[in-house]
Amino acid sequence: MSALTHPVRIAVCGAGxxxxxxxxxxHELPQAALVAAVEPDPARSASVAAxxxxxxxSSLDAALSADLALDAxxxxxxxxxxxxxxxxxxxxGIDCLVExxxxxxxxxxxxxxxxxxxxxxxxQPGHLERFNPAVxxxxxxxxxxxxxxxxxxxxxxxRSLDVDVVLDLMIHDLDVVLRFAASPVxxxxxxxxPILSGKVDIANVRVEFESGCVANFTASRVSTERIRKLRxxxxxxxxxxxxxxxxxxxxxxxRDFDLxxxxxxxxxxxxxxxLPGLSxxxxxxxxxxxxxxxxxxxxxxxxxxxxxxxxxxxxxxxxALALAIQQQMASHAARVGITA
Numbered sequence: 443m444s445a446l447t448h449p450v451r452i453a454v455c456g457a458g459x460x461x462x463x464x465x466x467x468x469h470e471l472p473q474a475a476l477v478a479a480v481e482p483d484p485a486r487s488a489s490v491a492a493x494x495x496x497x498x499x500s501s502l503d504a505a506l507s508a509d510l511a512l513d514a515x516x517x518x519x520x521x522x523x524x525x526x527x528x529x530x531x532x533x534x535g536i537d538c539l540v541e542x543x544x545x546x547x548x549x550x551x552x553x554x555x556x557x558x559x560x561x562x563x564x565x566q567p568g569h570l571e572r573f574n575p576a577v578x579x580x581x582x583x584x585x586x587x588x589x590x591x592x593x594x595x596x597x598x599x600x601r602s603l604d605v606d607v608v609l610d611l612m613i614h615d616l617d618v619v620l621r622f623a624a625s626p627v628x629x630x631x632x633x634x635x636p637i638l639s640g641k642v643d644i645a646n647v648r649v650e651f652e653s654g655c656v657a658n659f660t661a662s663r664v665s666t667e668r669i670r671k672l673r674x675x676x677x678x679x680x681x682x683x684x685x686x687x688x689x690x691x692x693x694x695x696x697r698d699f700d701l702x703x704x705x706x707x708x709x710x711x712x713x714x715x716x717l718p719g720l721s722x723x724x725x726x727x728x729x730x731x732x733x734x735x736x737x738x739x740x741x742x743x744x745x746x747x748x749x750x751x752x753x754x755x756x757x758x759x760x761x762a763l764a765l766a767i768q769q770q771m772a773s774h775a776a777r778v779g780i781t782a
Contacts, residue, residue, distance in 0.1 A: 461518035567757025
């Protein structure tokens with residue numbers, strides 16, 4: 443299929459919290475022509491139409507019946523509708539960026555991947571943190587990580603309550619660690635608790651990979667603070683990524699480092715003040731808004747027909763691990779008598 447030579451004509455399906463961010467950025471990008479939105483809620487529909495001077499349709503059928511000449515669409519509807527909406531768009535010859543998770547089930551994810559392949563369409567899952575500048579920078583400098591610690595804590599909001607905290611929040615970290623670890627999962631253990639929503643709102647997971655690497659994940663949407671961090675340890679090195687600040691701290695250990703000798707030199711008891719043989723580095727990281735970078739990457743794939751940086755298969759792998767975690771949490775809950 444030939445590359446596009448004009449700005450990508452794109453629509454956004456779903457103008458909720460995340461859809462609104464997609465609309466904002468697409469309206470600003472010169473390589474995109476925001477031509478329509480789909481939003482059944484009358485108040486949101488009127489607001490979007492007024493703000494962006496575009497037609498807003500109450501249904502996807504109505505949008506597809508209009509003469510929009512769409513090249514692409516963002517699917518930001520509730521997860522349960524991903525397969526129906528994205529499948530219909532792909533079958534109509536429209537490339538899709540589908541917000542995470544790709545679908546609520548593996549069967550539906552496989553259906554979407556098959557439809558995209560059949561119609562030779564771009565299908566990119568919206569795994570935002572893969573475009574976090576700190577993640578992009580450190581992914582270029584991996585040295586065999588063997589232990590990960592991921593924390594993603596958020597204050598409770600009434601959004602995304604159609605899924606549990608694993609599909610809502612933890613899946614971001616699952617996706618990043620799957621790419622960094624680059625090894626099949628051997629074993630996992632998981633526990634989760636419903637607190638406010640009736641679904642699991644806080645979860646803790648331990649994953650062991652075939653390589654021997656181990657990862658611990660904690661996610662909560664009922665926290666009193668907002669934390670988004672990933673820490674990992676490699677031979678002779680510790681890396682801490684702060685997703686929110688989009689920065690990283692790298693602590694290196696020289697091969698000839700000896701703790702007792704270093705302390706005798708007179709270094710401070712607090713190692714952060716410096717020990718001979720330890721290096722502290724904050725890598726230079728190019729600034730950038732992850733969602734903007736994600737959309738620019740998607741638009742580039744649409745224009746060039748190149749495979750997305752985050753592929754549909756990546757989205758399926760993250761979903762498969764998330765669903766396996768859900769099964770483990772359900773088994774644990776049944777074993778110990780936890781009920782929603």
